Amino acid sequence: MSTEATPAEPSTQAPKTGSKTAEAIEAARAQGRAAFIGYLPAGYPDKETSIAAAIELARNGADVIEIGVPYSDPVMDGPVIQQATTEVLARGFRLPEVFEIVAAVVEATDAAVLVMTYYNLIDRMGAEEFARRLAEAGGAGAITPDLIPDEAGAWMAATERHGLDRVFLTAPTSSPERVAQIVSASRGFVYGVSVMGVTGARDQVSDAAERVVNAARSAGAERVCVGLGVSTRAHVEEIGRYADGVIVGTALVAALRDGGPSAVAALTAELTGAETGR
């Protein structure tokens, strides 16, 4: 993409840019804790239940909510999330539903609401139109797991125009040059991938996670949140000691699958420590 490959001007990550996600994370920091970021797939198991479950996330202490967009080829997702999003697609899910869900969750909560989407869904609609509709729905921005800054020219420009956050991922294998590029391209926060692998609950937090956070900080990142494999309160506390936010996905999706929104509420409370007054 000769046009798309030209990265836009790097922007700062500071909250003064109007980043809703940055504000939510900074508010948590002001309370002396790491932000809690919960992921649930759009429309799972159906639209109304997915909205109800996302609202439970916020009620039980989530500062930022990620609404995952079901996609036919989710190469970064493990079996639990794949299974859920495949079911959503099989019942005839269409993309505009995401914006309706975002709008409903924004309306009902104070959390910053991001979408997490594979890039072809943005590309097909057009980066500009996708950004416009996301902003119109009150969304904070997007996490794009298969988009690297090298290819993000169109997305950078569109998010810039609509004041949206764009969260890029940094990995344990990212070189210092790449980390610097990722940090300067990101807006809202930088997503630190804690392990080499796909989404899915794991027993232990990898020791790579802290290195990933430190590398991003050295490159100037103001907010680094860690995800992939986080599933217990102990993980959340451990990561919270060095990161600005902790991201949980698979464990919440499994709870929604097995016990509906009330199970999401209970697990979120447990993970955030809300039940013990945090």
Add this chain to the structure above:
Amino acid sequence: MSAPAEETQKYRDHEGPYFGSFGGRWMPESLVAALDEVEQTFREAKQDPEFLAEVHRLGRDYTGRPSLLTEVKRFAAEAGPARIFLKREDLNHTGSHKINNVLGQALLAKRMGKTRLIAETGAGQHGVATATAAALMGMDCVVYMGSEDTRRQALNVARMRLLGAEVVPVDHGAKTLKDAINEALRDWVASVEHTHYLLGTVAGPHPFPEMVRWFHQVIGDETREQILAMEGRLPDAVAACVGGGSNAMGLFHGFLDDPEVALYGFEAGGDGVETGRHASAITLGRSGVLHGARSFLMQDEDGQTVDSHSISAGLDYPSVGPEHAYLAETGRATYEPVTDAECMASFEMLCRTEGIIPAIESAHALAGAARLSRKWGAEGEGKIIIINLSGRGDKDVETAAEWFRMLPGQENDPVAETETAAKTGDESPSPAPETGVQA
């Protein structure tokens, strides 16, 4: 590599990551370091005389290169006025062109110190080639294969297992090639430290399109030399089937900057592009990103990948290598769909007229070239078409027998029917149900 010094040189040796607006690296960050390592290793190896000598030696002593260029007069006579030659990649060890790329990348993997190879496979040819290279070089091997394909290419599954590879059937999505690639990528993200993902076609993120082409360039280079030696001139057209596009890129490459040589790629037309049940991404013409590259992509209005359909497992892929998208867009190459029925008619014709059983993938190129010869009419007299016969059909005998209804209990069952009815194949084959194989 031979380097023609012409100034008009325009398409040859085009390096990634971009081919016009196509290509790139639409990939998770976790894999970028591995892609950089592959690229770096590839660039160094290309300059290393020892590496080049080893690639050449393996090609000659293991694969059996150079492969033959065979004129097929009886096939050509039934097809139309043009003369037709086949580039015999079907005679390579393991039975297809895939081995060229596999041996090259396996050498690179060793150079990088990797001990494990993973691969996706559709028809099973790439999986077999990868399992073969792993056996030859003493590496571990896991091959991902859609469960729809493990069923229709059961013989190749057994071959891979005999060669010591683990075959993992993939049950998600359409259960074909694209889903096998998803699963291989998921493996690679977690195993990249010791594992090389040996991608089997000119698709995927940079540097795969450029690198896989480079390992297949030998097809076009040999063909060019052979036809010049045999006929003293270049062909009027070269033709190949296009799934991801590796056998086609390999052949095209020898002629990219000879404007007088027309380049034809034939995509899998399935039941016909108008039915929606096909694998003709270029013909459909929608740009998108999948598996690391921007290219033409079969997708719905939302950008969800649409399942492809083809009787040929090796062409059953909803996208295509980015360099083909570029050649299509610039008009340097022409891409047309060939339906299952057209393909199988040519499959049967080559068996009957030349005593060569082609891979069903390659039969798409036979059908497309035959159509071209017919279309040329009288003007085609004396013209030369070279077709890449990318693989042999041993793996497809059961699918073909079913298509022609020769299996026990079908109406052309040679045991039940008179011998002649089964053998002549004169009557046009009855249209097959669905993809032409039993559901």
